[in-house]
Amino acid sequence: MKPFDYQRLAAVEDLGQRVSEGDRFLAGGTNLVDLMKHEIETPERLLDISRLELGQIEDGGDGGLKVGALVTNTALASDARVRERWPLLSAALLAGATAQLRNRATTGGNLLQRTRCYYFYDTARPCNKRNPGEGCGALDGFNRIHAILGTSEQCIATHPSDMAVAMVALDAVVNLRAPDGSERQLPVEELHRLPGDEPQRDTVLEPGELITGVQLPAPPPGRQLYRKVRDRSSYAFALVSVGAILDVVDGKVDSVRIAFGGVAHKPWRARKAEQALQGQKATEENFLMAADAELADAKGYGGNDFKIPLARRTLAAVLRDAAGAEGETTA
Template sequence: MKPFDYQRIGAVEEIDADAGERSSFLAGGTNLVDLMKHEIETPERLLDISRLELAQIEDGDQGGLRVGTLVTNTGLASDARVRERWPLLSSALLAGATAQLRNRATTGGNLLQRTRCYYFYDTARPCNKREPGEGCGALAGHNRIHAILGASEQCIATHPSDMAVAMVALDARVRLRAADGSQRELPVEELHRLPGDHPERDTVLQPGELILGVDLPAPPPGRHIYRKVRDRSSYAFALVSVGAILHVADGKVGSVRIAFGGVAHKPWRARKAEQALQGQAATEENFLKAADVELADARGYGGNDFKIPLARRTLVAVLRDAARATEESTP
């Protein structure tokens, strides 16, 4: 690990304009410390924000919820309000990592995880995300876990967060503070980038910009389901995951929200599938049609070709179960 300066931050106002590209924020450290050990991340200064007053979960406006950036994954998943009203989020959090990691990992840090691509972590292999211009070793290499949507010839890595998939489906918004003190908000869906020609840029954050927290709007009606398909039942990243909220009335889709994980450089909001289902009969035939519409542009790279039919089957199964549960709960 390369030497670095360490600074403990007592208040957000202490974050100055020097918190730029050569500085990193440290909270739980469950991803950052590993990257520093491998010398993939080599910040000149670590800004320890773990003692900031940003670890609260508070009731928000109009039935929403405000989640501080330092709320742990365990704290968020076990909050009674989240379990009762946003079960999609609680399920996604509990599907991620181990209990020990969830006890340390934070809301903001979870959103900012780097990819788990083999080539990104192996500094002896080419990786455009780690070193732009080197090439993407995964394109013709071992790419079983890689993207089938939104990839480019520069990078086919995937975003690993389960929590982010649920937050995208829930239309959550992230609150940001720039190093100059100005603040802005944007949908979690817009936080992450597709790789394009600059795969080294995972997010739209500016240098020194800090996630202050996430705001959840009032939960939408319907059945909330998060399903994660992975190689083993624990401590494994998703090959494909689906977060869905389906509301069925009189046998037809009244409202639906869908997000995929494990298939793209960012949590993938399945808006084409949502549009195809809106107002249609909640039948397996229509679920299959919607999946085909969403995955029409999906592309495999050899080792991950199986992900396309897997994503289709997983989405259809989730929608089927959600529709059945909605019908059973209707008086």
């Protein structure tokens, strides 16, 4: 591991103008420390934010909830308000990692975890995300876990977070603070980037910006479900995951929100599928039609071709289950 300096911050205000490009924020460290061991991340200084007053879950007004950036995944998943009113989020969190990691991993860190692409972690292999201009080993290599939507010739890696998929479906908003003290809000859906020509940039954060929390709006009507398809039942990243909120009235889709995980460089909001379903009968045929609309531009790279039909079937199954007694299952 490359030597680095360490500084513990006592208050958000301590950020001041002292954050430099070579700094990284450290909270739970469940991803960053691994990256440092591989010398994929080589910060000049770690700014320990684990003692900041950002570990609370509070009522956010208008039926919403304010979640501090340092709230652990375990605390958020087990909060009674989240379990009752945002079960999609609780289920997504519990589908991630292991209990030990969830006890350390934080809300802010979960959003900012980097890809688990084999070539990104193997410094002997080419990776544009790790070293821009080096090439993408996954394009013609072992790409079973890689993206089928929003890819570029520079990168086909996927974002690994389960929590972020749920937050995108729930229209959550992330709170950001810059080193100069200015603050802004951003939908979680807009936090992450597609790779384009700059796959090394995972998010739209400015240098030194700190996630201070996430705001959950009031839960939308309908049933919330999260399903994660993976190679083993725990401690595995999604091949495909679906977070959905479906409200069926008199057999028809009154409102719907859908987000995919495991299929793109960012949590993928399925806007085309949502539009295709609005006002339609809640039938298996229409659920598959909506999946086809969303996946029309999906592209496999050999080893991950199976993800396209898998995503189609998974979305239809989740919507069918969410429709429950209100929906029909005719094909």
